[in-house]
Amino acid sequence: xxxxxxxxxxxxxxxxxxxxxxxxxxxxxxxxxxxxxxxxxxxxxxxxxxxxxxxxxxxxxxxxxxxxxxxxxxxxxxxxxxxxxxxxxxxxxxxxxxxxxxxxxxxxxxxxxxxxxxxxxxxxxxxxxxxxxxxxxxxxxxxxxxxxxxxxxxxxxxxxxxxxxxx
Amino acid sequence: xxxxxxxxxxxxxxxxxxxxxxxxxxxxxxxxxxxxxxxxxxxxxxxxxxxxxxxxxxxxxxxxxxxxxxxxxxxxxxxxxxxxxxxxxxxxxxxxxxxxxxxxxxxxxxxxxxxxxxxxxxxxxxxxxxxxxxxxxxxxxxxxxxxxxxxxxxxxxxxxxxxxxxxxxxxxxxxxxxxxxxxxxxxxxxxxxxxxxxxxxxxxxxxxxxxxxxxxxxxxxxxxxxxxxxxxxxxxxxxxxxxxxxxxxxxxxxxxxxxxxxxxxxxxxxxxxxxxxxxxxxxxxxxxxxxxxxxxxxxxxxxxxxxxxxxxxxxxxxxxxxxxxxxxxxxxxxxxxxxxxxxxxxxxxxxxxxxxxxxxxxxxxxxxxxxxxxxxxxxxxxxxxxxxxxxxxxxxxxxxxxxxxxxxxxxxxxxxxxxxxxxxxxxxxxxxxxxxxxxxxxxxxxxxxxxxxxxxxxxxxxxxxxxxxxxxxxxxxxxxxxxxxxxxxxxxxxxxxxxxxxxxxxxxxxxxxxxxxxxxxxxxxxxxxxxxxxxxxxxxxxxxxxxxxxxxxxxxxxxxxxxxxxxxxxxxxxxxxxxxxxxxxxxxxxxxxxxxxxxxxxxxxxxxxxxxxxxxxxxxxxxxxxxxxxxxxxxxxxxxxxxxxxxxxxxxxxxxxxxxxxxxxxxxxxxxxxxxxxxxxxxxxxxxxxxxxxxxxxxxxxxxxxxxxxxxxxxxxxxxxxxxxxxxxxxxxxxxxxxxxxxxxxxxxxxxxxxxxxxxxxxxxxxxxxxxxxxxxxx
Numbered sequence: 001x002x003x004x005x006x007x008x009x010x011x012x013x014x015x016x017x018x019x020x021x022x023x024x025x026x027x028x029x030x031x032x033x034x035x036x037x038x039x040x041x042x043x044x045x046x047x048x049x050x051x052x053x054x055x056x057x058x059x060x061x062x063x064x065x066x067x068x069x070x071x072x073x074x075x076x077x078x079x080x081x082x083x084x085x086x087x088x089x090x091x092x093x094x095x096x097x098x099x100x101x102x103x104x105x106x107x108x109x110x111x112x113x114x115x116x117x118x119x120x121x122x123x124x125x126x127x128x129x130x131x132x133x134x135x136x137x138x139x140x141x142x143x144x145x146x147x148x149x150x151x152x153x154x155x156x157x158x159x160x161x162x163x164x165x166x167x
Numbered sequence: 168x169x170x171x172x173x174x175x176x177x178x179x180x181x182x183x184x185x186x187x188x189x190x191x192x193x194x195x196x197x198x199x200x201x202x203x204x205x206x207x208x209x210x211x212x213x214x215x216x217x218x219x220x221x222x223x224x225x226x227x228x229x230x231x232x233x234x235x236x237x238x239x240x241x242x243x244x245x246x247x248x249x250x251x252x253x254x255x256x257x258x259x260x261x262x263x264x265x266x267x268x269x270x271x272x273x274x275x276x277x278x279x280x281x282x283x284x285x286x287x288x289x290x291x292x293x294x295x296x297x298x299x300x301x302x303x304x305x306x307x308x309x310x311x312x313x314x315x316x317x318x319x320x321x322x323x324x325x326x327x328x329x330x331x332x333x334x335x336x337x338x339x340x341x342x343x344x345x346x347x348x349x350x351x352x353x354x355x356x357x358x359x360x361x362x363x364x365x366x367x368x369x370x371x372x373x374x375x376x377x378x379x380x381x382x383x384x385x386x387x388x389x390x391x392x393x394x395x396x397x398x399x400x401x402x403x404x405x406x407x408x409x410x411x412x413x414x415x416x417x418x419x420x421x422x423x424x425x426x427x428x429x430x431x432x433x434x435x436x437x438x439x440x441x442x443x444x445x446x447x448x449x450x451x452x453x454x455x456x457x458x459x460x461x462x463x464x465x466x467x468x469x470x471x472x473x474x475x476x477x478x479x480x481x482x483x484x485x486x487x488x489x490x491x492x493x494x495x496x497x498x499x500x501x502x503x504x505x506x507x508x509x510x511x512x513x514x515x516x517x518x519x520x521x522x523x524x525x526x527x528x529x530x531x532x533x534x535x536x537x538x539x540x541x542x543x544x545x546x547x548x549x550x551x552x553x554x555x556x557x558x559x560x561x562x563x564x565x566x567x568x569x570x571x572x573x574x575x576x577x578x579x580x581x582x583x584x585x586x587x588x589x590x591x592x593x594x595x596x597x598x599x600x601x602x603x604x605x606x607x608x609x610x611x612x613x614x615x616x617x618x619x620x621x622x623x624x625x626x627x628x629x630x631x632x633x634x635x636x637x638x639x640x641x642x643x644x645x646x647x648x649x650x651x652x653x654x655x656x657x658x659x660x661x662x663x664x665x666x667x668x669x670x671x672x673x674x675x676x677x678x679x680x681x682x683x684x685x686x687x688x689x690x691x692x693x694x695x696x697x698x699x700x701x702x703x704x705x706x707x708x709x710x711x712x713x714x715x716x717x718x719x720x721x722x723x724x725x726x727x728x729x730x731x732x733x734x735x736x737x738x739x740x741x742x743x744x745x746x747x748x749x750x751x752x753x754x755x756x757x758x759x760x761x762x763x764x765x766x767x768x769x770x771x772x773x774x775x776x777x778x779x780x781x782x783x784x785x786x787x788x789x790x791x792x793x794x795x796x797x798x799x800x801x802x803x804x805x806x807x808x809x810x811x812x813x814x815x816x817x818x819x820x821x822x823x824x825x826x827x828x829x830x831x832x833x834x835x836x837x838x839x840x841x842x843x844x845x846x847x848x849x850x851x852x853x854x855x856x857x858x859x860x861x862x863x864x865x866x867x868x869x870x871x872x873x874x875x876x877x878x879x880x881x882x883x884x885x886x887x888x889x890x891x892x893x894x895x896x897x898x899x900x901x902x903x904x905x906x907x908x909x910x911x912x913x914x915x916x917x918x919x920x921x922x923x924x925x926x927x928x929x930x931x932x933x934x935x936x937x938x939x940x941x942x943x944x945x946x
Contacts, residue, residue, distance in 0.1 A: 017436070024472035028411070033403035034396020036596070038547050039628040043880040046547060073396030085394040092386045092846055095854055096256025097393035098400060098547045098596025123889040130880060132547040132597045133256050134857025135850060136891035 008075030018064025023047045034073035045129030048102035055109035073101035087146035095133035234315040244353040251283045251290040255598030258847035269380040270312030273339040280388040285570035285590035295568035298810035298908025313370040322358040384846030401566045401593040409621040411471035416463040419491040419873035428482040437473030452667040456682045459576040459609040490709035490873040497869040504663045508644040512702030514677035517688040520698035525657035529648025537726040539936040541637040541868035548596020549631045552611035555621035560587045566595025568602040577612035600714040629878040636713025639684040653738030657698040666705035683718040697754040709873040717911035720809035724915030728805035732923045750775040780900040781815040785835035789817040803924030805916040812912030813837040820924040828946035832895045839906035852913045853895040859917035861886035890945035
C-alpha cells in the first residue's frame, strides 16, 4: 500500500506494507542512508529520527503509524550548518561514526526541548543511544557546545520543517 | 569546517585515473600508474591463513613502496594521498596520510585523502589489527613523503641549475632563497614523473621540532559526511540492480539443514530467490580461525526488510551434529574447568626455578581462582558485504579488517582464482577484531554468484551476536608466595583454556588452544619472578573464537593485576608501592622465548623502566594516596603491557550497595616519542576505558547445547552514557622509542583498575567477570 510521508519537508511516497519499519522505508525505498541500522529492537538508537519533532527509533516505528513530519540526519542540514552538526565537528566526536547520526538526532531533540541541558539531562536523554567506540565524553561536550552555538542563533536547533529541508 | 578540502572515497583504479586526469586537469605522479594486471598478487598464494593471511599482513612489504603509488600532485598544487589501511574508526585514514604529508612538506589543507583498494603488492600490509598501523608504517610512510620531496628538490635544482643543498621546501613548494625563486610541486611534477625515486635509505627525515602536521589534531577526512548522513559505510553502498540478502545459519556451528519450507518462502512479497547452501563438514577438534562459508539458507529479495520478514516465516529443522550436546554448555564448561584446574596440568608453557618448592617455604601463600567469560565484539554496524559476481570475476565492497583474507574467501566461495577478485575497502562501523574474520564476505560472494546479480548481504544483530568469533573465556588457578619483606618469590598459574592436545607430531605447543585462547610464555610477571610456572590445560569448545581488542591481554590484565592487588594487601603494602617493588625484582636471565601478541610486535621485551615511568606518572596525576576520600569512595590502580604499549591506569569509584559509579579515570601511556594525532589518540584512549568498563560489569556470552544464548544489546549490553565517568585524563611519557599503537593496549588495565578500586571501597574481591554476576551494577 502507498503511504505519503513528509520527510525533511518533502513529500515522499513509499509503496510498502503498513508494518514496514520506517527505517527500511527510508534506507532501502527512499535511498536515504543517513539513518542507521544497529539492532532492530530499539536498543541502540542508531536509527533515531524525529517524528513530529520527537526522537523515535525508526526501526520500531511502522510506516503505517507515522502521523506527522519526519526529520532525518540529512534534514538537520545538508551542509553541516546545524548547531549540533557544527558542534560535532568542532569537538571531533566520532571514532567510527556509525552511531553518530542517531546520537545527533537525540541531541537535537533534547536541545529543542531543553536549550541549556545539564550533564544529568544529557545522560537521561542520550541513554538510549549506544556508542560502541565510547565517545560519550565528547558527546556530552558537543551537546553543551551546540547549546552555546544555538543560543547565539535562537531557534536553530529545531531542525526539520519545510523551510530548513534540503535535498 | 576548515578541513573541507579533504575528501575520501573509494574508487577503482580506472576511475581513479579518470577522475584525476579530468577532474583536476592534470595527473603528475599518477601518470606512472599502469593498468593493474598484478591486482591481488600479494595474496594470490596460500589463501587466508587463520585470519592473518597474506604477505605483508602485519609487517613491512616485501618490495619497496613507490611514491607514485601513494602520492599525486594535482595541477592546482593540491595533493592526493592514498590511505592504504582499513578504516574502522581507529583514525588510520588520517594517520597514515599525515605521515606522508609531513615529510612531503605540504599543508594538510591541501591534502585530499583517497582510500586504496586491497592490493598488498602495491601498498604493503593492509590490516586493521594488532595496533600495528603506527609501528609498521611510521618509517615507510614518512619515507615515501621524504622520497617524493627529494625528487621535487632535485627537479628544481636541475631546472634552476643550482645545488640541491641550497633549496628548501614548504607548503608544497621548492624555494631558492639566494635567487628568490619559488616553484610549486605542480609546476615541477612533469619532470618528477620521469625521475626514479631515490633509494629509501638515502633520504633524510625532518627534525621532529619542524613537524607541522604530526602532533597536531587532524579529524577524519570523513567527518563532514558522518555529521551530514551521507552514504559512507559498507551498509550504505548500493548499485543498480542490487538485491538484498539474509543468511540463516544453524545456532550450532556446522549444523545442516534437514527440512525447510522454501517453496512457501519463495512466494512471499519481493522474494527473488531462496536456497540451501551446504558445505563440507569441519571435523577438526579446534575450529579453524576463519572457516568462511558455512551451511545455511540464503533468502534474496528486492529490499532487505522483505528478506528479513520472509526469514521470520522460515520453518527449518537442523541436524546440529556433535556440537549440539549438553557438554557444550557454559555450566558444563565451568564444571569441567574446575575439575581440570584442580588436577595435574596437561602441559608446561613456562617454568623458571622451582615454584612448587618456593610456595612451600614462602612466608605467606596466596591462592585464588579467576575466570572470565566469552564476550562478543558487537561492532555497531552489523556485518555486511556487497558482492557482484560477473563473468568469472567478482568485486566485493567490504570493511574487512584484513581484506586479503576477504579476497581469499570470496574466491573460494565462487571457485575462482584470487586474482579474479577486486576488493574495495569501505569504512566500517567499528571493528574491534570482528572484521578480522570474513564469513560475511564469503556468504555475499556465494549468493551473488548463485543469483547472478549484485547482492548486499546484511546480518541482523542476532546473526552478529550468535555467529561471532568470541573473545575466549578462561580460568586461571593462581598461587603465589611472598617472603617476609613482601617480595614475590613464587608464582604458579594453572591456566585452563579451550582447545585440544596438539597432534602436530611434536611441533608447536603441547596444547593447541582455540584462536586467541593462549597465554604467552613470557607474559608479565614472568620476567620478574624467580620461581615461576605457567601450565596450560584445555577442554573442547563448540563455538568459534577470535581476536577481540587486545586479545589475551583483555582478560589477562584483569586476572594478573587483580591478583597482584591481592598480594599487595597480603603484604600490607600500598598497591602502587608494591608494583614498584615488583618491577624492581630481578631474576637469573631466562632462556630467550619467542615473541607474540602479548609482547608487542617485534618481540620487544617488557621494559620495567617504561612501566615504572607510566606507573609513576599515573600516581602523580591521580594524586594517589594523597587524597582523603569519603567512605565508599576509593582508587584502584593497574598496569599492562601489550602491543608494544605501556599503560597504567587509576580509577576512582564510589560504591553504595553494590551500585558503582566510576567518578574519574587517569590514564598514563608510553607509546613512544610522538603522539601523531593527539585528538584522535585521546578519543581512542577514552573509548577504550568505556569499552573495558562495559566488559567488566555486564558482558557475558553463554552457551547452551552449542547455541549462543545472547542475541542483542539487552542481554549483552554495551556501556551507556550514564555510566561514563565525568572525566578521563590521558597523559603520556614521551620516551625515546618509535611510536606504537593506541587502540588495543589502552584497554586492558581499566578492568582491574576499577575492580581494585571496588575492593578498596568495599573489601569485596570479585574474581569472576562480569561483575553483575556478583550483584554489582552501575549507579
